[in-house]
Amino acid sequence: MRPPAPKNSAYGQQEPRPGNLLFFLAPHRAAKLSLGCPLLDRLLSGGLPAASVTEIAGESAAGKTQICLQLALLAPLSPHPSSSLFLCSDVPFPLRRLRLLAPKSRPDLLDHVLVAAVHSPSDLLSLLSRAQYHLSHPSHSPHRLPTRVILLDSIASLFRADFDASPADLKRRSGLFFKISAKLKELAHRHQCVVVVTNQVVDVVEGNTGNTVAWSSGRQVSPALGLAWANCVNTRLFVTREVDSNGGSARRHMKVAFAPHLPVRTCEFVIRRDGVFGVEPAQRTPWPWTAGLPPNRTDDDDDRICHVAVCFHGTLENGVSSS
């Protein structure tokens, strides 16, 4: 018996051809999706890479969905304007928050966020097949931007039901991980999409399992779905939050847990009414580009928080460069 050939294989009967890396280099650098804040972009050296799957793992209320919503709104404003496909498994979709995040002057941004609910792994796979068709047959309507951003929030909730801890189920589950990941990566590669998948966390009970470990809210946690899923993503970002013992506001951090192109490093961030923004570490001097701008302070923010409105509208075209 021969394994069934996957459909839509781009190679067909032709010989495979190696890609020229020099050809990749220039567009590759431009193809990153900004997070809308120079500090977070600096953490990711420019933003989230295209043709790659990025995971954002973190406990509930760490800010995962906020980041996704912000990315969905930034996609039409990026140098390659695009719409985003928001696959939502944590019902309900936070529509009110999305409307709140969208700048008043640009209500049209919401037109470019395509939302679909997914309820199960098989649901997701069939949806991704439909998305593949949608991506390879873009509509020529001027009001419809090409889809270049796929957000899945979250992968873990798809697997919460229907699976036991029995060996057979674990095997079936990890088979599905690889299938979903292969599909996401194929879409990402063929259509130069930015793919973001959020993940929940589980408490670390056993010792070393080989998976990423971080401290969040005083607990030691690992991203959910185990080592098998960790093999399925290219870049893993960990968002954590710590609440002070005296009941102060939460301090949030975004950490690059692993990435093929980034060193392990961390950036503090805050979630405000108007979005997610990085915070400069206190010991460093403020960044030059915040100096010339009028201070935009709210009660609980300090002036090291970068200027929001500018990130959202102004600097996107210029693309704040980072080392």
Next chain:
Amino acid sequence: MNHTDEEAYAALRGCDMAPNKTAQKLLLQGAQNAWDMLSEEQSQKHITTGSGSLNDILGGGIHCKEVTEIGGVPGVGKTQLGIQLAINVQIPVDYGGLGGKAVYIDTEGSFMVERVYQIAEGCISDIMEYFPCHHDKASSGQENLQPESFLAGIYYFRICSYTEQIAVINYLEKFLGEHKDVRIVIIDSVTFHFRQDFEDLALRTRVLSGLSLKLMKLSKAYNLAVVLLNQVTTKFTEGSFQLTLALGDSWSHSCTNRLILYWKGNERCAYLDKSPSLPVASTPYAVTSKGVRDAGSSSCKRVRVM
């Protein structure tokens, strides 16, 4: 092979060749005494990993004509090492390298060109540091040492399914015949597409051992190194979960050397798990902004500060 002599003669006759002569010639060409093999092996250059201590446990670096498997948990540096080897194989002969080219088969999409560029720059700056006077003299060779030319020396295949993976490996024979300067083939990772719902595990084993045989043959025929990156999985044995390389026990026979990368606290370590000629050993290494280097070197600290 259960062919009788008659069958072999018939086969040779079928090729329209004089049986006796050809058979003899083939035998004579194929046979080599161990002394020749040893001296050939000693004269062979190895592909440096970028880290001296890692080279030491590997007996000088990654060996040509051999298949080396590198496994480890996500984020430990498998892809970094793969990219580093694809760059290091291109170090010109004048600077002690092989001056070859690389084939990189990417199944996971972790090959980031900006990182390759960075590692190429790191490699060039190290060459300049080690050969300062050499560089002054050979100003004509200077134009050769550009990150762009290192990038152009990597033949990159991005594949999205296991059928494509099988097709590319089958095609490699023809490709390597046309590109004789390729000295390393890297598959990152050999595992990914074979961990999807393969119901027929016996079939998976057959396909994989077919692939590894083919790669082993290619590595001998074209005198090149084959590096297979593998993932790690948890295996339930004797009441506890243990980390082991993916693809099962039968796969573990298909590589000549096996290097396992793991975390020891906050330090990356490499463990030579299997080698026909070298003792089992382990050593720390580091992944810096310039690429894979020795642990504790100054460039390593620079990254930590960031």
